[in-house]
Amino acid sequence: MGLAISYTNENHDSTAYRKLERWLAAKYPQIISPDDLSPESDLGFTDRHTLHEKVINLFIRAARLSPDGEHMDPDVQVGLGVLFYGAEEYDKAVDCFEAALASTECGTTNEPHQAHLLWNRLGATLANSGRSEEAIAAYEKALTLNPNFVRARYNLGVSCINIGVYPQAAQHLLGALSMHRVVEREGMQRVKEVMGDDPANSGIDDGDVERMVGMNQSTNLVETLRRVFGSMGRRDLSEKVESGMDIEQFRGEFDF
Structure with a gap:
């Protein structure tokens, strides 16, 4: 998941999609078997779009396994958020990151020592959707949790x-x-x-x-x-x- 986010930040979309697919196969093999992963090969524009649609549909299936707000898998919501972010569907990405933050189910992305990263990610998504004042509030929350978070201070x-x-x-x-x-x-x-x-x-x-x-x-x-x-x-x-x-x-x- 961390690799997928980093590749997304560097605009290596197809590599990010593959990392998310592999994450899903590791945690939800009933949705996609590790034997059915996309090959590591260069992709053209059409193939990247096809891979994106494939992976986002797989994550939606995973989200439907535990749709209740309190017990949803926050990591699935983060993966969906990253996919929507990569497609510049920022409002949908915001919904996913907010859902991950609201979930009380334990997940690597919303544990106390990681939550500042998720608040920063939400802030970046809000900023890209033109909601700068809301983004500021999200960055300030990230800095409340981790006052030495350089990236959030810069984004602020x-x-x-x-x-x-x-x-x-x-x-x-x-x-x-x-x-x-x-x-x-x-x-x-x-x-x-x-x-x-x-x-x-x-x-x-x-x-x-x-x-x-x-x-x-x-x-x-x-x-x-x-x-x-x-x-x-x-x-x-x-x-x-x-x-x-x-x-x-x-x-x-x-x-x-």
């Missing part, structure tokens, strides 16, 4: 851009950058623990570690922040925005 900033509240957008983007720096520092420490602190033994020095961890740095945050400052008419601030900048220089202007 983007939704603020969409409704034209640029100072709040800048505040959230700076907050996301601040969180990201913490993640980078933790990542550097973790790499050192794995590789060993002695360069002679590990073959890696601090510069190598920084480059390894830095590869995970999102340039979207920096570029979006520069664009926000431009929309605010603050060229003085936008000129300070660059990769590796000291974000503490913005503390006097924004609370983050």
